[in-house]
Amino acid sequence: MIGLFRLKRDYYAGALMILLGLIAAHDGTNYQIGTLQHMGPGYFPIALGILLVFLGMLIAGTASTEDAEASALPHAEWRGWLCIIAGPAAFILLGRYGGMLPATFACVFIASLGDRQSTLKGAAILATGVTVFGVLLFHYLLKIAMPVLTWGGV
Amino acid sequence: MIETALTDLWYGFSVALEPHNILWCFVGVLVGNMVGVLPGMGPVATISILLPLTFGMKPVAAILMLAGVYYGAQYGGAICSILLNLPCHPPHAVTCLDGYPLTKQGKGGTALGITVIGSFIGASFGITEMIFLAPLLVSLALKFGPSEVCSLMLLGLLAGSTLARGSPLKGVAMTVLGLIIGICGADIETGTPRLTFGIMELYDGVEIVALALGLFGIAEFMKSVNQNVTFDTKYANVKMRDMWPSGADIKKSIFPWIRGTLIGSLCALIPGTGPTIASFVSYATEKKISRTPERFGMGAIEGVACPEASTHSSVQGDFIPTMSLGIPGDTVMALLLGALMIQGIVPGPQLISQHPDIFWGLIASFWIGNIMLVVLNVPMIGLWVKLLAVPYKYLYPSALFFVCIGVYGANNDMFQVGLTLVIGMFGYILLLLGFHPAPILLGFVLGPRFEENFRRAMLISRGDIWVFVDIKNHPISTLFVGLSALLIGVQIVLWLRRSKFGPRVPAVPATPSEAEV
Numbered sequence: 001m002i003g004l005f006r007l008k009r010d011y012y013a014g015a016l017m018i019l020l021g022l023i024a025a026h027d028g029t030n031y032q033i034g035t036l037q038h039m040g041p042g043y044f045p046i047a048l049g050i051l052l053v054f055l056g057m058l059i060a061g062t063a064s065t066e067d068a069e070a071s072a073l074p075h076a077e078w079r080g081w082l083c084i085i086a087g088p089a090a091f092i093l094l095g096r097y098g099g100m101l102p103a104t105f106a107c108v109f110i111a112s113l114g115d116r117q118s119t120l121k122g123a124a125i126l127a128t129g130v131t132v133f134g135v136l137l138f139h140y141l142l143k144i145a146m147p148v149l150t151w152g153g154v
Numbered sequence: 155m156i157e158t159a160l161t162d163l164w165y166g167f168s169v170a171l172e173p174h175n176i177l178w179c180f181v182g183v184l185v186g187n188m189v190g191v192l193p194g195m196g197p198v199a200t201i202s203i204l205l206p207l208t209f210g211m212k213p214v215a216a217i218l219m220l221a222g223v224y225y226g227a228q229y230g231g232a233i234c235s236i237l238l239n240l241p242c243h244p245p246h247a248v249t250c251l252d253g254y255p256l257t258k259q260g261k262g263g264t265a266l267g268i269t270v271i272g273s274f275i276g277a278s279f280g281i282t283e284m285i286f287l288a289p290l291l292v293s294l295a296l297k298f299g300p301s302e303v304c305s306l307m308l309l310g311l312l313a314g315s316t317l318a319r320g321s322p323l324k325g326v327a328m329t330v331l332g333l334i335i336g337i338c339g340a341d342i343e344t345g346t347p348r349l350t351f352g353i354m355e356l357y358d359g360v361e362i363v364a365l366a367l368g369l370f371g372i373a374e375f376m377k378s379v380n381q382n383v384t385f386d387t388k389y390a391n392v393k394m395r396d397m398w399p400s401g402a403d404i405k406k407s408i409f410p411w412i413r414g415t416l417i418g419s420l421c422a423l424i425p426g427t428g429p430t431i432a433s434f435v436s437y438a439t440e441k442k443i444s445r446t447p448e449r450f451g452m453g454a455i456e457g458v459a460c461p462e463a464s465t466h467s468s469v470q471g472d473f474i475p476t477m478s479l480g481i482p483g484d485t486v487m488a489l490l491l492g493a494l495m496i497q498g499i500v501p502g503p504q505l506i507s508q509h510p511d512i513f514w515g516l517i518a519s520f521w522i523g524n525i526m527l528v529v530l531n532v533p534m535i536g537l538w539v540k541l542l543a544v545p546y547k548y549l550y551p552s553a554l555f556f557v558c559i560g561v562y563g564a565n566n567d568m569f570q571v572g573l574t575l576v577i578g579m580f581g582y583i584l585l586l587l588g589f590h591p592a593p594i595l596l597g598f599v600l601g602p603r604f605e606e607n608f609r610r611a612m613l614i615s616r617g618d619i620w621v622f623v624d625i626k627n628h629p630i631s632t633l634f635v636g637l638s639a640l641l642i643g644v645q646i647v648l649w650l651r652r653s654k655f656g657p658r659v660p661a662v663p664a665t666p667s668e669a670e671v
Contacts, residue, residue: 009586009588010587017327020334027351028348039608039612041346041348042348052327059323059324077379079380081582083379084375084376084550087551087555088372088571092571095562100559104555107554108552108554108555111554111555112547114551115546126548126551138559142563146566
């Protein structure tokens with residue numbers, strides 16, 4: 001089963017590279033290509049895109065189950081993944097509409113809930129600590145341009 | 155030549171000893187030493203997080219601090235390997251083999267003492283090598299035209315991607331992807347916005363901070379969350395007086411130190427082979443020439459002394475191509491070059507003459523930093539070991555906040571935080587598919603310069619692509635292209651042999667975590 005995934009993994013890996021290469025090459029066609037002597041802005045993206053497509057084909061073509069690096073598929077860690085993504089997302093939203101204080105608290109609080117051993121109380125304590133430290137350091141000491149507390153954005 | 159080098163070095167010390175420079179150097183090595191011990195936080199992630207903080211600093215202080223993190227982490231990584239058997243930092247993975255058995259025998263302190271001395275010897279040699287070799291390389295490189303620069307970059311990119319960890323093919327793909335990401339933004343010649351997909355914020359290109367923190371911050375956290383590493387700190391109580399090695403131990407370690415140092419300094423000169431390869435090669439060498447190879451793995455002090463000396467000599471030597479040619483050998487060096495470029499400093503052979511304060515100040519700070527580390531390491535080990543008890547569940551949420559605020563603070567731009575998040579998710583998908591994202595950064599940093607020089611070379615040669623292998627007019631360029639072809643050839647031969655004889659059994663333990671080499 002894992003062997004099958006590893007084989008498939010290389011197919012997916014190759015396919016992803018082919019897709020990215022095609023995107024780059026296609027984007028390159030929007031600009032002037034020029035000649036080898038006078039390269040236009042489109043020349044490099046197209047060349048690199050084609051190269052990446054070629055590499056993607058090679059990766060998929062040489063896919064083998066006997067990958068030297070026998071890393072088994074990690075089991076899905078949805079809770080951790082979601083919380084790690086949601087933390088910065090909350091930071092972006094609250095940073096824009098609420099200020100540094102709520103943004104920091106929400107970011108750390110949500111992110112720390114991603115660990116299976118964490119509790120609401122523990123997460124809140126950690127978030128409070130980081131918020132106090134963060135606001136002191138980044139707002140008062142390093143003077144990063146973000147209000148501590150605001151309403152409705154700037 | 156020696157005289158000018160010494161005068162320059164003297165000048166370097168006057169720069170490095172300025173109070174705020176020495177302070178930042180200290181901060182760097184201290185932070186580096188700490189994260190070196192912590193499993194799950196490596197120098198790459200740390201330097202990425204600290205990078206935005208350096209924007210407001212003077213270039214010299216910024217580079218001294220970031221470099222300090224890198225070599226400081228090497229001192230810390232050894233502690234982690236020897237006392238806890240955790241190969242969380244690739245260059246020190248091999249030290250576990252003999253370091254941990256020594257710890258179990260109650261000789262962990264001695265092993266650490268031997269490591270510290272060996273590290274200092276290795277580092278000193280690496281620095282000396284840099285003092286004399288870098289100006290030599292520069293005088294050669296100043297004669298390079300665009301075609302030479304291009305083929306040298308090609309060699310550096312290929313070596314960095316094929317000799318690193320994981321599948322070489324995937325490494326090259328990552329480098330090309332990095333080159334493509336580097337293209338994003340306005341074209342240098344015509345100003346045409348490329349690969350921006352109509353997003354205004356991308357006109358200035360992707361910020362290196364967003365790329366590095368996405369790939370080595372967020373993606374790493376997604377990989378490591380809930381993968382609790384359990385470890386045993388029961389042997390980790392080391393007293394300071396245990397650390398003085400006995401005369402017999404020192405006598406046993408002298409030649410391994412010297413051999414390790416030489417191997418490390420050689421590895422530093424070959425592009426793409428950093429400290430990790432140096433430490434593995436030197437351990438294998440030491441075992442091979444030993445009269446009692448059976449002692450290795452059971453707690454032979456030589457098995458600690460040799461790889462540690464070579465790691466440190468290679469770490470310092472790594473700076474040679476980076477600072478003299480502007481070609482980074484690995485991710486950390488790419489980040490340091492990125493830090494310089496953000497400060498408006500163009501890396502390349504002209505760096506030493508245009509910014510002698512940076513170059514010689516950095517070298518002088520290496521000495522100062524290494525001495526600080528030797529002094530620091532001894533009393534701090536107890537504290538670092540206690541720090542290990544800080545669980546990952548407190549570490550990553552705090553680090554995530556530093557990522558967000560750092561990216562925001564770089565430009566006061568929330569869009570970049572979102573970009574970091576997207577890059578992080580994408581980076582995790584790459585990790586799942588078996589890619590190591592480290593070469594992306596290499597390609598990203600070199601990409602714009604590569605394109606610029608390539609276009610210039612084509613303009614000069616009137617569109618003749620064979621100019622790179624024109625042995626009569628461009629022998630150096632031909633040499634670089636030849637070496638690149640050799641690298642690809644070796645990989646193909648290795649691949650053919652692997653598919654014929656089946657996979658090789660890895661001789662050393664696999665290294666978990668850390669997307670770096």
